[in-house]
Amino acid sequence: MLLVGSGSREHAIGWTLRRSPRLGELYALPGNPGLEEVARRVPWPQDGVEGVARWAEEHGVDLVVVGPEAPLAQGLADRLAERGVPCLGPSQAAARIESSKGFAKEVMAEAGVPTARARAFDSLEDALGALATWALPLVVKADGLASGKGVRVCRERAEARAFLEEVMSRGRFGEAGRRVLLEECLEGEELSYFVLTDGRGVLRLGAARDHKRLMEGDRGPNTGGMGAVSLPGLAPGGLEEEILERIVRPALAALEERGTPYRGVLYAGLMLTREGPKVVEFNARLGDPEAQVLLPRLEEDLLELFWRAATGELDGGTARLSPETAVGVVLADAGYPDDPQEGAPLQAAEAFRNAGTIRAATGAAGQAYGPPEVPKRLLFHGATRTKGDRLVSGGGRVLTAVGFGEDLDQARSEAYGLVEEVRWPGAVYRRDIAVRPGADLRFLRRPHP
Template sequence: MKVLLVGGGGREHALARTLSRSPLLTRLWCAPGNPGIAEVATCVPIRAEDIGALVAFARDQAVDLVVCGPEAPLTLGLADRCAEAGLRCFGPSAAAARLEGSKSFTKEICDAAGVPTARWARFTDSAAARDHLRVQGAPIVVKADGLAAGKGVVVAQSVAEAEAAVAAMMDDRAHGEAGAAVVIEECLLGEEISFFALCDGTQALPLAAAQDHKRVGEGDTGPNTGGMGAYSPAPAFTEALRDEVMARMIRPTLAEMAKRGTPFRGVLFAGLMLTAEGPKLIEYNVRFGDPECQVLCLRLRGDLLAALLAACEGGLDAVALDWSPDPAVVVVMAARGYPGTPLRGTAIGGLDAAAAVPGATVFQASTVAGPDGTVLADGGRVLGIAATAGSLREARDAAYAAVDALRWPEGFCRRDIGWRALG
């Protein structure tokens, strides 16, 4: 099979590395890719949001399967355009991708399908939103309704903080049109879990769970980010909880989407809170998580490409995937200034030394090749330094040993990834 992978981050590096090992694969391209991805795929200079150019390339190269990594191309209709061109695409239609593209749409689906979630309200007027906050009190959650690259969520510990978030999103347009409307939610308490399932429109195949670390600072302090690290498996997420989530969330959501004429095909990422009342949905995403994808790919046994193809064509009931019992940890190395304005263009040394640490894998995310062949930082979350081992502590130690092998003084990371499980 000839495959075009869309995207150029750490998630796509993990997917490219995994897909490259499939016995079904004959050729792998990635658009736009990055220097790390170039080691296992042919990178083509097409932006992930350039839907027309992606479809034209896939058609010209007789691509058998387009695999979309990030959410933006899906919300822009990549899967729809591929279908019009007679191409298979792993990922939902634009209508189904609203599960990530609109927080309020997801809440409406949850209400219709009986999926347990936080109490919520949507506002398009900032004054009305502030009035609601004063009545509800804090802690409370303010979310930009649209896509905000993982940064449109504020878990406010005071009404003043929540009002400031509303002002930034709705009045100052800190996230552009994504914040023209906000969803204000009850603040759920408990452990947060990322759970993934492959979907073919009617059936769902449970994958695995991971625990992400959203806040920039150690001890879960500071502003939310796209994710500063993750580990899998998550000890708090038992098989019984997995079965409950499949029965009460994933399958009812698929049924409701199909009922509305927008069947969901692709990977459904359920952000969960394990509360005292049981698991509740925080939000859905319509793609693999980043950095969760990195640890899932390290643990995956079986042919991912065959599973993605089954999700496109139906027949997930015949797919069997297995997972290594060895834990995996990924530590995100970010550029100084993130999650604000990151410092770009700095040279990263020691990548080979980091990859040489036993059990370690280096995923490149926001990188570009310099004129002399050096790897340069080109965004906020720049590297994912991952490792597997026989225990979570050993995996974490290996990951941090690889971090320490790097020569990149302009980068930083959290030093407590996995703290909930390890203490």
């Protein structure tokens, strides 16, 4: 197998795949130092996705799993299909459900999927002219991919005006910001919901809650995600059915009607409002940091599920998850997200080794899948790199410390205990992951001291 990507999400995918007795060789392209415990790393080719597809064909890869959104938006699944290599990930056309927020709104309008009212603008002048007519607070979004940073919730028009100018005039996000959306600000609680599909069958993978803002109390700029929680009952049965029937299935049907059937993981970023769940965004892959807390709870063979989805043999139903609660805390470099300072020594992280990652090396071929016990702590690498014989931070979201427990208190204690072991001077992390002060949740807790 070939796993494409280099973040903590990919490390979590690789760790979970390694549990499968069916796994032979796993390559990670380009991977990261943490992934070396479960995979052999391959450098990114100079000719991009075409080179990745060629490498996969030449090396007899049976299945390619694409972690991040950028290679999908660049057409990697299409290049692999041309060479007859199965891929877990949608085509370039179907991946527009994430790579263009305007396209996603069109699909949702056709399918009758509940979402926020929005309008797209191709010129700064038009966007500024319309700004006065929008109720506050409002959301400004860059249309294209911006690593989770192209969204600003604005409570004043001056803030919205400044962000529009930054994106459209000064080109902060390049091509991704040439088009922007003004969007109604939804109120409620956020939920990340994941399904796996082969274009027909839909398997429920489960739910998690992401923490997108940089600072405690959900303050500061949006990031790629500073932590997540996954636990039983996060999406009760009635809510799950509503998400599937009102959101997931209609969106997939609309994509198929357009001639762009969707195959892979579909991530629905939702706001649970008084009127029911509404879509904030769709993503064409697993979330980061949600994958780090969701996948270790999986009590099924992820390789088998990915293979069936990629080859059109996926049944419906619900994936089995362990009863454990998982909490993940992201540690980032100082200055993240705008100006991360890389190069910090990570001696403690280098010494930490995850448990439960060598099942395939010891299991017999064809052995029935029996999930190993979930460990108490896992450390997933993101922006890490080697400098000589040292492990250092690479700028950005460096590590995800994940703790597991019978309840939220135990999981948070394990996660933050690991944070204390591996953090470095200047590391940025939130102390209130899995805490939402004032929110209508059943797991309110104090922030970590």
